[in-house]
Amino acid sequence: MRSSLHRRIITPLAIAAIAGITLAGCSGGPGGTDAEAGAAGDGTVTIYGGISDFEAEQLEESWADWETDNDIDIQYEASKEFEAQISIRAQGGNAPDIAIIPQPGLFADLASRDFLKPAPAAVEANVDEFWSEDWKAYGTVDDTFYGAPLMASLKGYVWYSPAKFAEWGVEVPETFDDLLAVTKTIQEKTGTAPWCAGFGSGDATGWPGTDWVEDLVLRQSGPEVYDQWVANEVPFTDPQIAEAFDAVGEILLNPAYTNATFGDVKSINSVPFGDVATPIAEGTCAMTHQASFFDGFITDAGGEVGPDGDVWAFMTPPIEAGGQTVTGGGEIVGAFSDDADTQKVLEYLSSAEWANTRVALGGVLSANSGLDPENATSPILQESIKILQDPDTTFRFDASDVMPGTVGAGTFWKGIVSWINGTPTSEVLTSIESGWPSE
Incomplete structure (x- = not known):
């Protein structure tokens, strides 16, 4: 498994935090002694x-020379319970100077409760120069700009030989439609299921299925409907969302098409998402x-x-040929302190x-337009950067990361699991919609 950029394992505590629920045992206001280091x-x-393990080492290496040149000691702390703990620490007066936040919904919640500093x-000048308006919007809450994007992942790739x-x-x-035709041809020629899928991810089981649905909502109904869906102006029970589920179901729910080498359709839920890489690499x-990180x-x-390697990838195709609409993920950098050293670090990041x-x-990409794609260490990351930097690309953040945690990391994930297990789409959509917080 890779960092929080690549997977979303969010505990019930995190769901409460994203929804803005005050947790028992927490007190105090914004900031605290650690966040008030002085001007x-x-x-x-x-x-x-939440970036941990080897990627945390790379993160620290990325600013090591800058630390020395600027006489600033950056102390990074990784936690696999980040999404839950950041709100607890902010409420308890033990916030860090800076947090790397992978969900716009959580970021907006922290900003709206006055924990984050504008x-x-x-930093805003850098974002205006190097990032698109779409990306800047994810760091803007109630018309105030709070934070810059950091890294990114591009979703919706179909990996193949x-x-x-x-x-x-x-x-x-x-x-x-061409994708469905290719699927049918491969099945007829091989006599086996062309697709394999794994939605297993511990408490976050189901999230790879939400990526599928998000791709189809954006491609079938367009960015305006996608934005309305994220805001619940178009509910899950809307026919346009059901249409996206049905399109995904033509592949995932068809036992002739899925789940190669692992079993029947229901096996999708029990297969860890990373395990799918082996049969893809072996050609079985x-x-x-899966997203760009899958390489x-x-x-x-x-x-x-690579294009001439064992495995390459193409973007989930549009409904009509031409144009590029993509979904993705990433992180936003927010600050709980506004002292001079923190501001220098924010500007650098x-x-x-x-x-x-x-x-x-290695291993990551960014939508920063000042990034040279040739600096990426793999062909798929180079290709992803070009897509993200293309001014004609329509980008939308992963919907489940933007929705309230009770939905995006709650009923949506659970609904996907139930859907794969055979629950009718209409019942699944009603159940997912029930997760939306009441006004």
């Missing part, structure tokens, strides 16, 4: 986030749907990723200089 700064800046002018496609006489599809599964899993499974340094270390 001049004391040479130390604390950063808290971003410095230099170029050699196998050539063997079967099929080409990369240009439309979703024709296709799977690391393919490599770990012994496959070479929002710069093209930092983006190029971090991406060159």
Whole structure:
């Protein structure tokens, strides 16, 4: 498993935190002694986030030289319970100087409760120069700009074997109907299910299925409806959302099409999402749907990723050929302190200089327009950066990360699991919709 950028494991505590529920045993107001280091700064800046293990080491390496040059000690603390703990720490007066927040909904909740400080002018200038308006909007709450984007992931890739496609006489599809036709052809030629999928992810089981649905809502109904859906102006029970589920179901709920090498359709829920990389790398599964980070899993499974490699990927195609609409994830950097050293760190993290340094270390990408795609360490990350930087690309953040936690990390995930297990779509959609907080 990779960092919080790549997976969303959110506990019930985190769901409460995202929804803005005051947790028992927490007291105190915004900030606290750790967040009030003084206007001049004391040479130390604390950063808290869910990025852990090897990626945390890369994160610390990305600013090591800058720390030395600027005489600032950045102390990073990783936690796999970040989403729950950040609100607890903020309410308890033990907030870090900076937090790396992977959910816009959680970010907005912290800002709306006056825990976060508005971003410095230099940070906003960097975002205006290097990021799109869509990205800036995710760091803006009630018309106040609070934080810059950091890294990103691009979702909606279909991973496949170029050699196998050539063997079967099929080409990369240009439309979703073409994708269904390719699926049918492969099934007829091989006599096996072309697709494999794994939705298993501990308490977050189901999230890869939400990515599928989000891709189809955006492609079928467009960005305006997608935005209305995220805001619950278009509810889950709307026919347009049911249409997206039905389109995904043509693949995932068809026992002739899924779940190659693992079992029947219901096995999708029990297969860990990363385990799907092995049959893709070995060529025993024709296709799977997963985000840009999946190339690391393919490599770990012994496959070479590239246009001429064992495995390559194409973006889930649109309903009509032409245009590029994509979903993705990422993080937003928010500050609980506004001392001088913290502001310097915030400015650096929002710069093209930092983006190029971090991406060159490997494994991640950014939508920062000042990033040179050639600094990315893999072909799929280079391709992803070009898509994100393309001014004609329509980008929308992962819907389940923007919705209230009771829905996005609650009933939506659970609903997907129930749907895969055979519950009728209409019942699933009604159940998911019930998670929306009452006004």
